[in-house]
Amino acid sequence: MNPEENRFKVNLGGMIEILSNHLYSQKDVYIRELLQNATDAIRGRKLISEDNFVGEIHVDLTIHRSGSSTLFFEDNGIGLTEEEIHQFLATIASSSKGEKNFEEKQDFIGRFGIGLLSCFIVADEIVMVTTSAKTRESFQWQGNADGTYEIKKLSQSLEEPGTKIYLTSRALKNQEEEHTNFILEDLAHALVKYGRCLEVPIFLTCDKGEKIVNQETMGLGKIDTLESLSRDQILKLGQKILQEDFQDYLLIETANG
Known part of the structure:
Protein backbone atom coordinates (compact mmCIF):
# COMPACT_ATOMS: atom_id res chain seq x y z
CA MET A 1 0.00 0.00 0.00
CA ASN A 2 1.39 3.36 -1.01
CA PRO A 3 1.61 5.91 1.79
CA GLU A 4 -0.89 8.74 1.51
CA GLU A 5 0.54 12.24 1.37
CA ASN A 6 -1.16 14.83 3.53
CA ARG A 7 -0.53 18.50 4.19
CA PHE A 8 -0.67 20.43 7.43
CA LYS A 9 -3.63 22.76 7.80
CA VAL A 10 -2.82 26.03 9.52
CA ASN A 11 -5.37 27.68 11.78
CA LEU A 12 -4.64 31.38 11.35
CA GLY A 13 -6.44 32.30 14.57
CA GLY A 14 -4.24 29.86 16.45
CA MET A 15 -1.13 31.24 14.74
CA ILE A 16 -2.06 34.77 15.81
CA GLU A 17 -2.52 33.62 19.40
CA ILE A 18 0.94 32.02 19.32
CA LEU A 19 2.43 35.20 17.86
CA SER A 20 0.73 37.40 20.42
CA ASN A 21 1.11 35.37 23.59
CA HIS A 22 4.26 33.34 23.03
CA LEU A 23 6.50 34.18 20.07
CA TYR A 24 6.20 37.97 20.37
CA SER A 25 6.45 39.03 24.00
CA GLN A 26 6.29 42.72 23.09
CA LYS A 27 2.97 43.82 21.61
CA ASP A 28 4.56 46.62 19.53
CA VAL A 29 6.56 44.10 17.50
CA TYR A 30 4.24 44.67 14.53
CA ILE A 31 5.88 48.11 14.20
CA ARG A 32 9.23 46.42 13.79
CA GLU A 33 7.80 44.09 11.14
CA LEU A 34 6.23 46.97 9.20
CA LEU A 35 9.51 48.91 9.32
CA GLN A 36 11.40 45.85 8.10
CA ASN A 37 9.02 45.30 5.21
CA ALA A 38 9.11 48.98 4.22
CA THR A 39 12.90 49.20 4.42
CA ASP A 40 13.33 46.02 2.40
CA ALA A 41 10.92 47.33 -0.24
CA ILE A 42 12.92 50.56 -0.50
CA ARG A 43 16.19 48.64 -0.76
CA GLY A 44 14.59 46.49 -3.46
CA ARG A 45 13.56 49.54 -5.45
CA LYS A 46 17.06 51.00 -5.19
CA LEU A 47 18.35 47.98 -7.09
CA ILE A 48 16.24 48.86 -10.14
CA SER A 49 16.03 52.66 -9.83
CA GLU A 50 18.18 55.59 -10.78
CA ASP A 51 20.83 56.84 -8.38
CA ASN A 52 18.73 59.85 -7.31
CA PHE A 53 15.94 57.73 -5.78
CA VAL A 54 15.32 58.62 -2.12
CA GLY A 55 13.32 56.23 0.05
CA GLU A 56 10.86 57.42 2.70
CA ILE A 57 8.54 55.88 5.28
CA HIS A 58 5.45 57.81 6.43
CA VAL A 59 3.36 56.95 9.49
CA ASP A 60 0.11 58.62 10.50
CA LEU A 61 -2.26 57.93 13.39
CA THR A 62 -5.94 58.93 13.40
CA ILE A 63 -8.02 58.71 16.59
CA HIS A 64 -11.76 58.22 16.00
CA ARG A 65 -14.62 59.44 18.18
CA SER A 66 -15.57 55.84 18.91
CA GLY A 67 -12.25 55.38 20.69
CA SER A 68 -10.75 53.19 17.99
CA SER A 69 -7.84 54.38 15.90
CA THR A 70 -6.40 53.83 12.42
CA LEU A 71 -2.69 53.49 11.73
CA PHE A 72 -1.46 54.44 8.25
CA PHE A 73 1.94 53.13 7.15
CA GLU A 74 3.41 54.05 3.75
CA ASP A 75 6.66 53.48 1.87
CA ASN A 76 7.78 54.37 -1.65
CA GLY A 77 9.54 51.06 -2.20
CA ILE A 78 9.35 48.49 -4.97
CA GLY A 79 5.74 47.44 -4.28
CA LEU A 80 4.19 44.06 -5.13
CA THR A 81 2.80 42.56 -8.32
CA GLU A 82 -0.43 40.52 -8.21
CA GLU A 83 1.57 37.29 -8.39
CA GLU A 84 3.81 38.42 -5.52
CA ILE A 85 0.79 39.31 -3.39
CA HIS A 86 -0.58 35.78 -3.73
CA GLN A 87 2.85 34.25 -3.21
CA PHE A 88 4.09 36.23 -0.22
CA LEU A 89 0.93 37.26 1.64
CA ALA A 90 -1.10 34.08 1.30
CA THR A 91 1.70 31.67 2.19
CA ILE A 92 2.89 31.70 5.78
CA ALA A 93 6.70 31.84 6.14
CA SER A 94 7.26 32.63 2.47
CA SER A 95 9.57 35.58 1.87
CA SER A 96 10.45 37.81 -1.07
CA LYS A 97 13.86 38.46 0.50
CA GLY A 98 15.09 34.97 -0.31
CA GLU A 99 14.15 34.99 -3.97
CA LYS A 100 16.85 34.62 -6.61
CA ASN A 101 16.41 38.11 -8.01
CA PHE A 102 17.69 39.53 -4.70
CA GLU A 103 20.44 36.99 -4.01
CA GLU A 104 23.20 39.04 -5.58
CA LYS A 105 22.82 41.78 -2.98
CA GLN A 106 21.95 40.45 0.45
CA ASP A 107 21.02 43.68 2.22
CA PHE A 108 17.54 42.84 3.42
CA ILE A 109 16.52 42.85 7.07
CA GLY A 110 13.49 40.56 7.14
CA ARG A 111 13.85 36.86 6.34
CA PHE A 112 10.40 35.47 7.10
CA GLY A 113 7.07 36.11 5.39
CA ILE A 114 5.27 35.88 8.73
CA GLY A 115 5.94 39.56 9.48
CA LEU A 116 2.71 41.10 8.24
CA LEU A 117 0.68 38.56 10.20
CA SER A 118 1.92 40.16 13.41
CA CYS A 119 -0.42 43.09 12.64
CA PHE A 120 -3.33 40.80 13.54
CA ILE A 121 -2.15 41.11 17.15
CA VAL A 122 -3.72 44.58 17.18
CA ALA A 123 -6.20 44.52 14.28
CA ASP A 124 -8.86 42.23 12.88
CA GLU A 125 -8.32 43.54 9.36
CA ILE A 126 -5.30 44.60 7.30
CA VAL A 127 -5.79 46.64 4.13
CA MET A 128 -2.84 47.06 1.79
CA VAL A 129 -2.72 49.15 -1.38
CA THR A 130 0.40 48.54 -3.45
CA THR A 131 1.81 49.67 -6.79
CA SER A 132 4.64 47.67 -8.32
CA ALA A 133 7.67 49.50 -9.72
CA LYS A 134 7.94 46.63 -12.23
CA THR A 135 4.44 46.75 -13.75
CA ARG A 136 3.01 50.09 -12.47
CA GLU A 137 -0.23 48.24 -11.70
CA SER A 138 -2.06 48.89 -8.42
CA PHE A 139 -3.85 46.31 -6.27
CA GLN A 140 -5.73 46.31 -2.98
CA TRP A 141 -5.30 43.36 -0.65
CA GLN A 142 -7.54 42.89 2.37
CA GLY A 143 -6.65 40.24 4.92
CA ASN A 144 -8.89 39.15 7.77
CA ALA A 145 -8.04 37.49 11.07
CA ASP A 146 -10.29 34.53 10.18
CA GLY A 147 -7.79 33.52 7.48
CA THR A 148 -9.63 34.89 4.44
CA TYR A 149 -8.36 37.54 2.04
CA GLU A 150 -9.38 39.20 -1.20
CA ILE A 151 -7.50 41.04 -3.94
CA LYS A 152 -8.84 43.53 -6.43
CA LYS A 153 -7.09 45.44 -9.16
CA LEU A 154 -7.56 49.19 -8.98
CA SER A 155 -8.84 50.74 -12.18
CA GLN A 156 -6.57 53.75 -11.81
CA SER A 157 -3.00 53.01 -10.81
CA LEU A 158 -1.23 55.22 -8.32
CA GLU A 159 1.31 57.68 -9.68
CA GLU A 160 4.28 56.35 -7.73
CA PRO A 161 5.30 52.80 -6.75
CA GLY A 162 5.06 51.88 -3.11
CA THR A 163 2.85 50.30 -0.48
CA LYS A 164 0.26 51.66 1.95
CA ILE A 165 -0.92 49.70 4.98
CA TYR A 166 -4.10 50.55 6.92
CA LEU A 167 -4.69 49.03 10.37
CA THR A 168 -7.81 49.78 12.40
CA SER A 169 -7.60 48.78 16.06
CA ARG A 170 -10.10 46.21 17.18
CA ALA A 171 -12.75 47.23 19.70
CA LEU A 172 -11.62 47.00 23.30
CA LYS A 173 -13.23 44.11 25.15
CA ASN A 174 -11.85 45.12 28.52
CA GLN A 175 -9.40 47.59 29.97
CA GLU A 176 -6.64 44.96 30.15
CA GLU A 177 -6.33 44.79 26.37
CA GLU A 178 -4.32 47.99 26.07
CA HIS A 179 -2.34 46.67 23.10
CA THR A 180 -5.49 46.52 20.95
CA ASN A 181 -5.66 50.30 20.66
CA PHE A 182 -3.01 52.55 19.15
CA ILE A 183 -1.57 55.24 21.42
CA LEU A 184 0.51 58.04 19.92
CA GLU A 185 3.11 58.05 22.67
CA ASP A 186 3.62 54.29 22.40
CA LEU A 187 3.75 54.48 18.62
CA ALA A 188 6.41 57.19 18.63
CA HIS A 189 8.47 55.24 21.16
CA ALA A 190 8.24 52.03 19.08
CA LEU A 191 9.24 53.83 15.88
CA VAL A 192 12.34 55.23 17.58
CA LYS A 193 13.16 51.92 19.25
CA TYR A 194 12.99 49.83 16.09
CA GLY A 195 13.81 52.42 13.43
CA ARG A 196 16.42 54.77 14.84
CA CYS A 197 19.37 53.14 13.06
CA LEU A 198 17.63 52.50 9.73
CA GLU A 199 19.04 54.53 6.84
CA VAL A 200 15.52 55.49 5.68
CA PRO A 201 13.87 58.61 7.15
CA ILE A 202 10.71 57.79 9.13
CA PHE A 203 8.13 60.61 9.12
CA LEU A 204 5.51 60.59 11.88
CA THR A 205 2.43 62.83 11.53
CA CYS A 206 0.52 63.82 14.65
CA ASP A 207 -1.36 66.82 16.06
CA LYS A 208 1.92 68.77 16.27
CA GLY A 209 2.71 68.27 12.58
CA GLU A 210 5.20 66.00 10.85
CA LYS A 211 8.63 65.11 12.19
CA ILE A 212 11.44 62.67 11.35
CA VAL A 213 11.70 60.37 14.37
CA ASN A 214 15.14 59.00 13.43
CA GLN A 215 16.74 62.14 12.02
Missing part, protein backbone atom coordinates in the same frame (compact mmCIF):
# COMPACT_ATOMS: atom_id res chain seq x y z
CA GLU A 216 19.72 62.12 14.38
CA THR A 217 20.50 58.43 14.12
CA MET A 218 19.46 57.19 10.65
CA GLY A 219 23.00 57.80 9.38
CA LEU A 220 24.15 54.98 11.64
CA GLY A 221 22.61 52.56 9.16
CA LYS A 222 25.26 53.46 6.59
CA ILE A 223 28.79 52.17 6.96
CA ASP A 224 30.23 55.25 5.21
CA THR A 225 28.62 57.53 7.80
CA LEU A 226 29.95 55.50 10.70
CA GLU A 227 33.46 55.50 9.28
CA SER A 228 33.33 59.28 8.86
CA LEU A 229 32.55 59.86 12.55
CA SER A 230 35.25 60.29 15.16
CA ARG A 231 35.52 58.04 18.21
CA ASP A 232 34.15 60.79 20.47
CA GLN A 233 31.17 61.41 18.17
CA ILE A 234 30.19 57.75 18.17
CA LEU A 235 30.53 57.44 21.96
CA LYS A 236 28.37 60.55 22.40
CA LEU A 237 25.74 59.07 20.10
CA GLY A 238 25.76 55.88 22.12
CA GLN A 239 25.29 57.84 25.31
CA LYS A 240 22.39 59.80 23.81
CA ILE A 241 20.61 56.76 22.37
CA LEU A 242 21.08 54.30 25.25
CA GLN A 243 21.65 56.67 28.19
CA GLU A 244 24.86 54.86 29.09
CA ASP A 245 28.49 56.03 29.31
CA PHE A 246 30.65 53.81 27.12
CA GLN A 247 34.43 53.44 27.24
CA ASP A 248 34.80 52.22 23.66
CA TYR A 249 32.94 50.70 20.72
CA LEU A 250 33.39 47.84 18.25
CA LEU A 251 32.18 48.15 14.67
CA ILE A 252 30.58 44.94 13.36
CA GLU A 253 29.45 44.65 9.74
CA THR A 254 27.45 41.75 8.29
CA ALA A 255 26.27 40.92 4.77
CA ASN A 256 22.73 42.00 5.74
CA GLY A 257 23.76 45.50 6.78
Whole structure:
Protein backbone atom coordinates (compact mmCIF):
# COMPACT_ATOMS: atom_id res chain seq x y z
CA MET A 1 0.00 0.00 0.00
CA ASN A 2 1.39 3.36 -1.01
CA PRO A 3 1.61 5.91 1.79
CA GLU A 4 -0.89 8.74 1.51
CA GLU A 5 0.54 12.24 1.37
CA ASN A 6 -1.16 14.83 3.53
CA ARG A 7 -0.53 18.50 4.19
CA PHE A 8 -0.67 20.43 7.43
CA LYS A 9 -3.63 22.76 7.80
CA VAL A 10 -2.82 26.03 9.52
CA ASN A 11 -5.37 27.68 11.78
CA LEU A 12 -4.64 31.38 11.35
CA GLY A 13 -6.44 32.30 14.57
CA GLY A 14 -4.24 29.86 16.45
CA MET A 15 -1.13 31.24 14.74
CA ILE A 16 -2.06 34.77 15.81
CA GLU A 17 -2.52 33.62 19.40
CA ILE A 18 0.94 32.02 19.32
CA LEU A 19 2.43 35.20 17.86
CA SER A 20 0.73 37.40 20.42
CA ASN A 21 1.11 35.37 23.59
CA HIS A 22 4.26 33.34 23.03
CA LEU A 23 6.50 34.18 20.07
CA TYR A 24 6.20 37.97 20.37
CA SER A 25 6.45 39.03 24.00
CA GLN A 26 6.29 42.72 23.09
CA LYS A 27 2.97 43.82 21.61
CA ASP A 28 4.56 46.62 19.53
CA VAL A 29 6.56 44.10 17.50
CA TYR A 30 4.24 44.67 14.53
CA ILE A 31 5.88 48.11 14.20
CA ARG A 32 9.23 46.42 13.79
CA GLU A 33 7.80 44.09 11.14
CA LEU A 34 6.23 46.97 9.20
CA LEU A 35 9.51 48.91 9.32
CA GLN A 36 11.40 45.85 8.10
CA ASN A 37 9.02 45.30 5.21
CA ALA A 38 9.11 48.98 4.22
CA THR A 39 12.90 49.20 4.42
CA ASP A 40 13.33 46.02 2.40
CA ALA A 41 10.92 47.33 -0.24
CA ILE A 42 12.92 50.56 -0.50
CA ARG A 43 16.19 48.64 -0.76
CA GLY A 44 14.59 46.49 -3.46
CA ARG A 45 13.56 49.54 -5.45
CA LYS A 46 17.06 51.00 -5.19
CA LEU A 47 18.35 47.98 -7.09
CA ILE A 48 16.24 48.86 -10.14
CA SER A 49 16.03 52.66 -9.83
CA GLU A 50 18.18 55.59 -10.78
CA ASP A 51 20.83 56.84 -8.38
CA ASN A 52 18.73 59.85 -7.31
CA PHE A 53 15.94 57.73 -5.78
CA VAL A 54 15.32 58.62 -2.12
CA GLY A 55 13.32 56.23 0.05
CA GLU A 56 10.86 57.42 2.70
CA ILE A 57 8.54 55.88 5.28
CA HIS A 58 5.45 57.81 6.43
CA VAL A 59 3.36 56.95 9.49
CA ASP A 60 0.11 58.62 10.50
CA LEU A 61 -2.26 57.93 13.39
CA THR A 62 -5.94 58.93 13.40
CA ILE A 63 -8.02 58.71 16.59
CA HIS A 64 -11.76 58.22 16.00
CA ARG A 65 -14.62 59.44 18.18
CA SER A 66 -15.57 55.84 18.91
CA GLY A 67 -12.25 55.38 20.69
CA SER A 68 -10.75 53.19 17.99
CA SER A 69 -7.84 54.38 15.90
CA THR A 70 -6.40 53.83 12.42
CA LEU A 71 -2.69 53.49 11.73
CA PHE A 72 -1.46 54.44 8.25
CA PHE A 73 1.94 53.13 7.15
CA GLU A 74 3.41 54.05 3.75
CA ASP A 75 6.66 53.48 1.87
CA ASN A 76 7.78 54.37 -1.65
CA GLY A 77 9.54 51.06 -2.20
CA ILE A 78 9.35 48.49 -4.97
CA GLY A 79 5.74 47.44 -4.28
CA LEU A 80 4.19 44.06 -5.13
CA THR A 81 2.80 42.56 -8.32
CA GLU A 82 -0.43 40.52 -8.21
CA GLU A 83 1.57 37.29 -8.39
CA GLU A 84 3.81 38.42 -5.52
CA ILE A 85 0.79 39.31 -3.39
CA HIS A 86 -0.58 35.78 -3.73
CA GLN A 87 2.85 34.25 -3.21
CA PHE A 88 4.09 36.23 -0.22
CA LEU A 89 0.93 37.26 1.64
CA ALA A 90 -1.10 34.08 1.30
CA THR A 91 1.70 31.67 2.19
CA ILE A 92 2.89 31.70 5.78
CA ALA A 93 6.70 31.84 6.14
CA SER A 94 7.26 32.63 2.47
CA SER A 95 9.57 35.58 1.87
CA SER A 96 10.45 37.81 -1.07
CA LYS A 97 13.86 38.46 0.50
CA GLY A 98 15.09 34.97 -0.31
CA GLU A 99 14.15 34.99 -3.97
CA LYS A 100 16.85 34.62 -6.61
CA ASN A 101 16.41 38.11 -8.01
CA PHE A 102 17.69 39.53 -4.70
CA GLU A 103 20.44 36.99 -4.01
CA GLU A 104 23.20 39.04 -5.58
CA LYS A 105 22.82 41.78 -2.98
CA GLN A 106 21.95 40.45 0.45
CA ASP A 107 21.02 43.68 2.22
CA PHE A 108 17.54 42.84 3.42
CA ILE A 109 16.52 42.85 7.07
CA GLY A 110 13.49 40.56 7.14
CA ARG A 111 13.85 36.86 6.34
CA PHE A 112 10.40 35.47 7.10
CA GLY A 113 7.07 36.11 5.39
CA ILE A 114 5.27 35.88 8.73
CA GLY A 115 5.94 39.56 9.48
CA LEU A 116 2.71 41.10 8.24
CA LEU A 117 0.68 38.56 10.20
CA SER A 118 1.92 40.16 13.41
CA CYS A 119 -0.42 43.09 12.64
CA PHE A 120 -3.33 40.80 13.54
CA ILE A 121 -2.15 41.11 17.15
CA VAL A 122 -3.72 44.58 17.18
CA ALA A 123 -6.20 44.52 14.28
CA ASP A 124 -8.86 42.23 12.88
CA GLU A 125 -8.32 43.54 9.36
CA ILE A 126 -5.30 44.60 7.30
CA VAL A 127 -5.79 46.64 4.13
CA MET A 128 -2.84 47.06 1.79
CA VAL A 129 -2.72 49.15 -1.38
CA THR A 130 0.40 48.54 -3.45
CA THR A 131 1.81 49.67 -6.79
CA SER A 132 4.64 47.67 -8.32
CA ALA A 133 7.67 49.50 -9.72
CA LYS A 134 7.94 46.63 -12.23
CA THR A 135 4.44 46.75 -13.75
CA ARG A 136 3.01 50.09 -12.47
CA GLU A 137 -0.23 48.24 -11.70
CA SER A 138 -2.06 48.89 -8.42
CA PHE A 139 -3.85 46.31 -6.27
CA GLN A 140 -5.73 46.31 -2.98
CA TRP A 141 -5.30 43.36 -0.65
CA GLN A 142 -7.54 42.89 2.37
CA GLY A 143 -6.65 40.24 4.92
CA ASN A 144 -8.89 39.15 7.77
CA ALA A 145 -8.04 37.49 11.07
CA ASP A 146 -10.29 34.53 10.18
CA GLY A 147 -7.79 33.52 7.48
CA THR A 148 -9.63 34.89 4.44
CA TYR A 149 -8.36 37.54 2.04
CA GLU A 150 -9.38 39.20 -1.20
CA ILE A 151 -7.50 41.04 -3.94
CA LYS A 152 -8.84 43.53 -6.43
CA LYS A 153 -7.09 45.44 -9.16
CA LEU A 154 -7.56 49.19 -8.98
CA SER A 155 -8.84 50.74 -12.18
CA GLN A 156 -6.57 53.75 -11.81
CA SER A 157 -3.00 53.01 -10.81
CA LEU A 158 -1.23 55.22 -8.32
CA GLU A 159 1.31 57.68 -9.68
CA GLU A 160 4.28 56.35 -7.73
CA PRO A 161 5.30 52.80 -6.75
CA GLY A 162 5.06 51.88 -3.11
CA THR A 163 2.85 50.30 -0.48
CA LYS A 164 0.26 51.66 1.95
CA ILE A 165 -0.92 49.70 4.98
CA TYR A 166 -4.10 50.55 6.92
CA LEU A 167 -4.69 49.03 10.37
CA THR A 168 -7.81 49.78 12.40
CA SER A 169 -7.60 48.78 16.06
CA ARG A 170 -10.10 46.21 17.18
CA ALA A 171 -12.75 47.23 19.70
CA LEU A 172 -11.62 47.00 23.30
CA LYS A 173 -13.23 44.11 25.15
CA ASN A 174 -11.85 45.12 28.52
CA GLN A 175 -9.40 47.59 29.97
CA GLU A 176 -6.64 44.96 30.15
CA GLU A 177 -6.33 44.79 26.37
CA GLU A 178 -4.32 47.99 26.07
CA HIS A 179 -2.34 46.67 23.10
CA THR A 180 -5.49 46.52 20.95
CA ASN A 181 -5.66 50.30 20.66
CA PHE A 182 -3.01 52.55 19.15
CA ILE A 183 -1.57 55.24 21.42
CA LEU A 184 0.51 58.04 19.92
CA GLU A 185 3.11 58.05 22.67
CA ASP A 186 3.62 54.29 22.40
CA LEU A 187 3.75 54.48 18.62
CA ALA A 188 6.41 57.19 18.63
CA HIS A 189 8.47 55.24 21.16
CA ALA A 190 8.24 52.03 19.08
CA LEU A 191 9.24 53.83 15.88
CA VAL A 192 12.34 55.23 17.58
CA LYS A 193 13.16 51.92 19.25
CA TYR A 194 12.99 49.83 16.09
CA GLY A 195 13.81 52.42 13.43
CA ARG A 196 16.42 54.77 14.84
CA CYS A 197 19.37 53.14 13.06
CA LEU A 198 17.63 52.50 9.73
CA GLU A 199 19.04 54.53 6.84
CA VAL A 200 15.52 55.49 5.68
CA PRO A 201 13.87 58.61 7.15
CA ILE A 202 10.71 57.79 9.13
CA PHE A 203 8.13 60.61 9.12
CA LEU A 204 5.51 60.59 11.88
CA THR A 205 2.43 62.83 11.53
CA CYS A 206 0.52 63.82 14.65
CA ASP A 207 -1.36 66.82 16.06
CA LYS A 208 1.92 68.77 16.27
CA GLY A 209 2.71 68.27 12.58
CA GLU A 210 5.20 66.00 10.85
CA LYS A 211 8.63 65.11 12.19
CA ILE A 212 11.44 62.67 11.35
CA VAL A 213 11.70 60.37 14.37
CA ASN A 214 15.14 59.00 13.43
CA GLN A 215 16.74 62.14 12.02
CA GLU A 216 19.72 62.12 14.38
CA THR A 217 20.50 58.43 14.12
CA MET A 218 19.46 57.19 10.65
CA GLY A 219 23.00 57.80 9.38
CA LEU A 220 24.15 54.98 11.64
CA GLY A 221 22.61 52.56 9.16
CA LYS A 222 25.26 53.46 6.59
CA ILE A 223 28.79 52.17 6.96
CA ASP A 224 30.23 55.25 5.21
CA THR A 225 28.62 57.53 7.80
CA LEU A 226 29.95 55.50 10.70
CA GLU A 227 33.46 55.50 9.28
CA SER A 228 33.33 59.28 8.86
CA LEU A 229 32.55 59.86 12.55
CA SER A 230 35.25 60.29 15.16
CA ARG A 231 35.52 58.04 18.21
CA ASP A 232 34.15 60.79 20.47
CA GLN A 233 31.17 61.41 18.17
CA ILE A 234 30.19 57.75 18.17
CA LEU A 235 30.53 57.44 21.96
CA LYS A 236 28.37 60.55 22.40
CA LEU A 237 25.74 59.07 20.10
CA GLY A 238 25.76 55.88 22.12
CA GLN A 239 25.29 57.84 25.31
CA LYS A 240 22.39 59.80 23.81
CA ILE A 241 20.61 56.76 22.37
CA LEU A 242 21.08 54.30 25.25
CA GLN A 243 21.65 56.67 28.19
CA GLU A 244 24.86 54.86 29.09
CA ASP A 245 28.49 56.03 29.31
CA PHE A 246 30.65 53.81 27.12
CA GLN A 247 34.43 53.44 27.24
CA ASP A 248 34.80 52.22 23.66
CA TYR A 249 32.94 50.70 20.72
CA LEU A 250 33.39 47.84 18.25
CA LEU A 251 32.18 48.15 14.67
CA ILE A 252 30.58 44.94 13.36
CA GLU A 253 29.45 44.65 9.74
CA THR A 254 27.45 41.75 8.29
CA ALA A 255 26.27 40.92 4.77
CA ASN A 256 22.73 42.00 5.74
CA GLY A 257 23.76 45.50 6.78
